Amino acid sequence: MSIVVVGTVAFDTITTKYGTAEGVLGGAATYFSLAASYFCPVRIIAVVGEDFGAEHEAILKKRNIDTAGIQHAKGKTFFWSGEYGANVNEATTRITDLNVFQNFNPTVPAEYRDTEFLFLANAHPKLQAQVRHEMNGARLVGGDTMNYWISNAPQELAETLKLVDVLLINDTETKLLGKESNLPRAAQNVLAMGPKALVVKHGEYGATIFFREGAFGIGRHPFRAPALPIEEVRDPTGAGDSFAGGFMGFIAAQGELNREILKRAMFFGGVMGSFAVERFGTERLQNLTRADIDARFRLFRELTHLE
Amino acid sequence: MSIVVVGTVAFDTITTKYGTAEGVLGGAATYFSLAASYFCPVRIIAVVGEDFGAEHEAILKKRNIDTAGIQHAKGKTFFWSGEYGANVNEATTRITDLNVFQNFNPTVPAEYRDTEFLFLANAHPKLQAQVRHEMNGARLVGGDTMNYWISNAPQELAETLKLVDVLLINDTETKLLGKESNLPRAAQNVLAMGPKALVVKHGEYGATIFFREGAFGIGRHPFRAPALPIEEVRDPTGAGDSFAGGFMGFIAAQGELNREILKRAMFFGGVMGSFAVERFGTERLQNLTRADIDARFRLFRELTHLE
Numbered sequence: 001m002s003i004v005v006v007g008t009v010a011f012d013t014i015t016t017k018y019g020t021a022e023g024v025l026g027g028a029a030t031y032f033s034l035a036a037s038y039f040c041p042v043r044i045i046a047v048v049g050e051d052f053g054a055e056h057e058a059i060l061k062k063r064n065i066d067t068a069g070i071q072h073a074k075g076k077t078f079f080w081s082g083e084y085g086a087n088v089n090e091a092t093t094r095i096t097d098l099n100v101f102q103n104f105n106p107t108v109p110a111e112y113r114d115t116e117f118l119f120l121a122n123a124h125p126k127l128q129a130q131v132r133h134e135m136n137g138a139r140l141v142g143g144d145t146m147n148y149w150i151s152n153a154p155q156e157l158a159e160t161l162k163l164v165d166v167l168l169i170n171d172t173e174t175k176l177l178g179k180e181s182n183l184p185r186a187a188q189n190v191l192a193m194g195p196k197a198l199v200v201k202h203g204e205y206g207a208t209i210f211f212r213e214g215a216f217g218i219g220r221h222p223f224r225a226p227a228l229p230i231e232e233v234r235d236p237t238g239a240g241d242s243f244a245g246g247f248m249g250f251i252a253a254q255g256e257l258n259r260e261i262l263k264r265a266m267f268f269g270g271v272m273g274s275f276a277v278e279r280f281g282t283e284r285l286q287n288l289t290r291a292d293i294d295a296r297f298r299l300f301r302e303l304t305h306l307e
Numbered sequence: 308m309s310i311v312v313v314g315t316v317a318f319d320t321i322t323t324k325y326g327t328a329e330g331v332l333g334g335a336a337t338y339f340s341l342a343a344s345y346f347c348p349v350r351i352i353a354v355v356g357e358d359f360g361a362e363h364e365a366i367l368k369k370r371n372i373d374t375a376g377i378q379h380a381k382g383k384t385f386f387w388s389g390e391y392g393a394n395v396n397e398a399t400t401r402i403t404d405l406n407v408f409q410n411f412n413p414t415v416p417a418e419y420r421d422t423e424f425l426f427l428a429n430a431h432p433k434l435q436a437q438v439r440h441e442m443n444g445a446r447l448v449g450g451d452t453m454n455y456w457i458s459n460a461p462q463e464l465a466e467t468l469k470l471v472d473v474l475l476i477n478d479t480e481t482k483l484l485g486k487e488s489n490l491p492r493a494a495q496n497v498l499a500m501g502p503k504a505l506v507v508k509h510g511e512y513g514a515t516i517f518f519r520e521g522a523f524g525i526g527r528h529p530f531r532a533p534a535l536p537i538e539e540v541r542d543p544t545g546a547g548d549s550f551a552g553g554f555m556g557f558i559a560a561q562g563e564l565n566r567e568i569l570k571r572a573m574f575f576g577g578v579m580g581s582f583a584v585e586r587f588g589t590e591r592l593q594n595l596t597r598a599d600i601d602a603r604f605r606l607f608r609e610l611t612h613l614e
Contacts, residue, residue, distance in 0.1 A: 086488040181393040183511065184536040204490065205512035208536060224611050226531040229491040229515060260614055267613065304531050305612050306574065307567055 003252045004112050005032045006045040006131045007121025007144075007241075008101060009052070009070065010078040014280060016088070018234045024281035025056050027078060028121035028144070031238035034285040035245025035272040036119075037063035038293055040252040043112050045069035045131065047104040049077040059286060068109045073100040088236050089203045108134040117252040119244060122146050125153055125160035132163040140257060142166045142248045143195075144240070150177050161194040166262075168199040168244050184210065184222065197262065199247065199269070201240050204229070209266055217259035225266035226304045228274045228296075235280045239273040242285060246272030271296045310559045311419050312339045313352040313438045314428025314451075314548075315408060316359070316377065317385040321587060323395070325541045331588035332363050334385060335428035335451070338545035341592040342552025342579040343426075344370035345600055347559040350419050352376035352438065356384040356407045366593060375416045380407040395543045396510045415441040424559040426551060429453050432460055432467035439470040447564060449473045449555045450502075451547070457484050468501040473569075475506040475551050491517065491529065504569065506554065506576075508547050511536070516573055524566035532573035533611050535581045535603075542587045546580040549592060553579030578603045 010027030014020065033042045043066040048056075052072070060067050076099040082091040106127055118135050120128040120143040132141060143164035149157050150173060157177075161167065167190065171183060177193075178186030183200065187210040190198050196215035201207045206226035213220050247269035254261050271293055278284045317334030321327065340349045350373040355363075359379070367374050383406040389398040413434055425442050427435040427450040439448060450471035456464050457480060464484075468474065474497065478490060484500075485493030490507065494517040497505050503522035508514045513533035520527050554576035561568050578600055585591045 088488075181395075182538060182540065184538045187536075202512055205509055206531075206533065210536075221606075221610060222536055224513075224533040224536070226513065226533050226611070229494075229517075229529055229531070231489060231491045233489065264613055299528075301613065303528060304533070306571055306608065 001116045001252050002041040002043060003036055003117035003119060003248055004043045004045060004069070004108070004115045004135065005029050005036070005119040005121060006069075006106050006128070007032065007123055008078050009044075009046040009048050010080050011051065012079075012237060012281060013081040013095075014235055014237050015083040016235050017084075019280075021235065021280035025059055026080065026238060026281055028238075028241040030060070030282060031241035031276060031285065032119060032121055032245040032248075033060060033065045034063055034282050035242040035276070036249030036252070037065055038272075038288060038290055039246070039249030039268070040117075042066065042249070043069060043115060045106050045108065045112070047071040047073050047100050047106075049073055049075045049100045052077050059282070062286070066112075069112060071104075073103070075100045082237070084236060088233050091237070106131050113137070116140070117248060118142070119248050120144065120160070120164065121241065121244070125149055125156040129156070129160045129163060132160070140165050140251065142168060142244065144168050144244060145173065145177075147173055147176055158193060164195050166197045166199060167195040168201065168240070168247065170201045170203070170240065174198070174200050183208075187222070199266070201243060202227070203239075206270060207243065207266055209262060211259065216257065216262055223259075223263045223266060225263070225270050225300075227270050228300055228303060230274055230277060233277045236277050238276050238282065242276035243269035243273040246270070267297055267300050268293070270300055308423045308559050309348040309350060310343055310424035310426060310555055311350045311352060311376070311415070311422045311442065312336050312343070312426040312428060313376075313413050313435070314339065314430055315385050316351075316353040316355050317387055318358065319386075319544060319588065320388040320402075321542055321544050322390040323542050324391075326587075328542065328587035332366055333387065333545060333588055335545075335548040337367070337589060338548035338583060338592065339426060339428055339552040339555075340367060340372045341370055341589050342549040342583070343556030343559070344372055345579075345595060345597055346553070346556030346575070347424075349373065349556070350376060350422060352413050352415065352419070354378040354380050354407050354411045356380055356382045359384050366589070369593070373419075376419055378411075380410070382407045389544070391543060395540045398544070413438050420444070423447070424555060425449070426555050427451065427467070427471065428548065428551070432456055432463040436463070436467045436470060439467070447472050447558065449475060449551065451475050451551060452480065452484075454480055454483055465500060471502050473504045473506060474502040475508060475547070475554065477508045477510070477547065481505070481507050490515075494529070506573070508550060509534070510546075513577060514550065514573055516569060518566065523564065523569055530566075530570045530573060532570070532577050532607075534577050535607055535610060537581055537584060540584045543584050545583050545589065549583035550576040550580040553577075574604055574607050575600070577607060
């Protein structure tokens, strides 16, 4: 089965202690699409500017990503520049130029509409809701958000959360959204806002999925998938979106939808996040094989499972 | 097989959002002993003051902990007072009175000397080395330290690290000691200083064990055991020492010593840490059963293992 993702396509200039990458293709929808493309067909909805050329589209096309939903607008593509210091979990943003994304009005191409899986990457909750409503038949909707919308668009976000089945955010966002400093209690508060499941991403420590009682199975027990300790984190940009791509892509590729599949998807999310950070930008995500992915899945399992 | 622990016995006054506990029995050696006592016989080396009465010793005795190594000195027992805010991972210290601990000169009772397992709880590395030398026949030595000794007694600590088989510290301490911001690289640097294995405690995210090549088995792969998301963290004091007690106690109770046992011990460390934080002070650790512990071990496994 296929998945539609709506979100940013961007050019990024990224500095880490390993060097600087200038104007590389990035954006949440790009990382998500590439990561998910190893599991299922992917269809992207985004907007780009005149600086987005055939060579950039080729990166997506090579992974068989359907780019019919990419709008080409006058002006420049979303641009982000940031730097990572000693704490690789947090970037210092130097520049954010929304450019053509500022007036982005996402529309779902007719041939996308019957797609069974949908991921709403981080964007204004109104945009997310708009796409969600255009794809009312979706079987499972994943979504992301960030502190900015939690603080500045709480009502619109509350509406969007009712339309999302699985929300994927980080610890800080969960505590802010759930208005509670204890993570599992914050998670319960978030689940009460709409989502059936909440994936809390812990960066280098992995991720935890919390389930609403009765959703995808029985019980309230969470499930925690640790991340791989990685010696060479060259560029953490896009790790969370790559996690989401691996997670949602794996789910979309299954026939069923139950807790055991969601748990396994947590590991594939971690696997794709771990690949993403090994190289600048999306480089590593462009040239994987399913064998690479399965080998790393086995490694994750070995590093966390008792005999 | 038995284990000897040397470290602090203290009285703590602890404030969390759940309330305040005044002058409760604490200290690294106390938490360690109680946690380890569910797995193997424990012998404690510590110093207490005149305010340490029979009712306090009874808490240890009830768990069959050998208190022959507790020295009774004139003056007051080590006292600590601290408060936890929204971030339960970090306490704000209000008072630290070393009291009788200031002149602590640990000696190993004759009947302790042939004990096969030893844990050097956080203390001046010179004290740790002194006890270690008196127990030269120990089969496995675990140890703890903290930022203060890493920064202020680096040479003495370097000597002590050569005498420790498994070091248990947290992320910040690992990065400081290993002089490296990337965790797995910092861990390799720490292992090069002496220990055969390094357990890095991640607080609410669990812990990772790194092995020196060839130590306890083959390969350089780490192993990561996640912690349980806990809704009611009443008092995080002693979680790390309780982890160490469960970890070392489980190991001491086994006939063999290999990586699979160390991995399983990581889970039992997490289990004991998770119990410790459920009540103020050592309350929860005083009244467990092995059945409680095994049930929580199964829960940890269920929450982290794929089918």
